[in-house]
Every structure is written in structure tokens, then in C-alpha cells.
Amino acid sequence: MANWYVLHVRSNHEKKVKRFLENLQTEFPESVKQILLPTEQVQDVKEGKKESKTQFLMPGYIMVEVEPSKEIVHSIRILPGVLDVLGSDASPDALSESEVANVFSLVEERKEKPAPRFEFNKGDRVEIREGPFLNFAGLVEEVILDKEKIKVSVSIFGRSTMVELDMWQVEKV
Numbered sequence: 058m059a060n061w062y063v064l065h066v067r068s069n070h071e072k073k074v075k076r077f078l079e080n081l082q083t084e085f086p087e088s089v090k091q092i093l094l095p096t097e098q099v100q101d102v103k104e105g106k107k108e109s110k111t112q113f114l115m116p117g118y119i120m121v122e123v124e125p126s127k128e129i130v131h132s133i134r135i136l137p138g139v140l141d142v143l144g145s146d147a148s149p150d151a152l153s154e155s156e157v158a159n160v161f162s163l164v165e166e167r168k169e170k171p172a173p174r175f176e177f178n179k180g181d182r183v184e185i186r187e188g189p190f191l192n193f194a195g196l197v198e199e200v201i202l203d204k205e206k207i208k209v210s211v212s213i214f215g216r217s218t219m220v221e222l223d224m225w226q227v228e229k230v
Contacts, residue, residue, distance in 0.1 A: 059090045060151035063143040064119045070138035071113055077136045078121055081129075088129045090122040095160065097167040114167060120152070120160065175224035177207055185209070187226040194230065195220075 066074045075094045082089035095114035123129055130149060134142055144150030152160075177183070181197040195211035198219060205224045210217050 059122050059124050061120055061122045061157045062125075062149050062151060064121060064133065065140045065143060066117060066119055067138045067140060068117055071116070071119060074119055074136060074138040077138070078119070078133070081132055081136070085129060085132075088124045088126065090124070092122075093120040093160070093164075095120075095164045095167075114163065120157075125149070125151075175205065175207075177224065177227075177229070182230045183207075183209060183227040184230045185211070185220075185222065185226060186228050188222065190220055190222075 064074065071094055075092055078089065078092045082092065096111050097114055098109050099112050121133070123133070130142060133139060142149040177197050177200050179197055179199065183195060183197055185191055185193045185195070190211060193211045193213075195209040197207060198210050199208035201207065206221055207224050207227060208219055208221050209227060210219055212218070
């Protein structure tokens with residue numbers, strides 16, 4: 058019976074290890090069933106421009122479903138970039154069905170609604186980096202996560218004024 062296992066891989070080698078696993082899957086299709094390297098799309102801001110990029114949900118880890126045998130486990134352990142198969146050297150620990158279900162539901166949840174890249178809380182000091190209030194400093198009054206908006210209180214001509222901005226337009230100070 059095939060089980061899911063977690064591989065601890067070198068940082069920034071996740072894609073390379075996945076390719077090695079895909080080659081192993083071609084070589085042993087009856088043993089290597091599925092490979093999961095969960096990713097998500099996140100919004101980031103570089104030089105005032107909003108861009109989308111792919112980020113790993115579990116950096117440094119890959120999940121693989123295999124029919125366990127000494128040969129397959131050994132073949133996986135010696136792949137370049139693989140640091141370890143979680144568990145003991147004698148026998149790796151298989152994930153429970155609920156753990157696997159949790160990971161798959163997290164992957165689906167993140168596909169439907171990507172995690173915000175911006176983390177602001179009420180009371181945070183921010184500086185506006187884009188738009189008509191460029192270089193103004195203020196305090197976060199409200200965070201509207203579903204719209205990726207933020208309300209900031211700024212001082213204009215000595216009066217506190219509330220402005221609503223996109224999250225990517227401000228930066229924590």
C-alpha cells in the first residue's frame with residue numbers, strides 16, 4: 058500500500074529535487090505514485106510595482122507518495138538535495154490520512170484565496186510609498202484583508218486625515 062512521506066530537502070533545491078523524483082517516478086512508476094511540492098501565488102512590491110510571484114507553502118519540504126521498499130527509500134535518500142526522509146533511519150514515518158488531507162485542503166484553500174503578502178495591524182506606523190501621499194507617515198487605523206486595502210491616519214496641514222490605500226502602497230517603518 059502506498060503511503061505519503063515527507064522529504065527534508067536543501068533550501069532552494071525544492072524544484073531540482075522534484076525533477077529528480079519525477080525521473081525516479083519514470084523509472085519506478087509502480088513505486089513512486091505522486092509528488093507534491095505545494096506552492097502559492099503571492100503579491101509583492103518591488104520598486105513601487107506590484108508583481109505576482111510563486112512561493113513554496115512548505116519551504117525545504119516535499120511530499121511523495123510511494124510504495125515503500127528498501128530500494129525505493131534508499132534511492133530517494135541518495136538523491137542530490139535530499140537531506141532526509143522524516144522518521145528514523147530504519148523506517149521513515151508515513152503521514153496519517155488526516156495529515157495528508159490537511160495538506161491537500163491547505164493547497165486548495167491557497168489556490169482559491171492566496172495568502173496576503175502584507176502584514177499590518179492596527180496601530181502600526183507606516184510610510185506611504187506610492188500615490189498622492191508619497192512619503193507621508195501615518196498610523197494604521199483599519200486593515201481590510203479581503204480587498205487588500207488599508208486605512209491610514211496621516212497628518213495633513215496639522216489635521217489628522219484618514220486615507221484608504223492599497224496595501225502595496227505603504228511600508229512599515
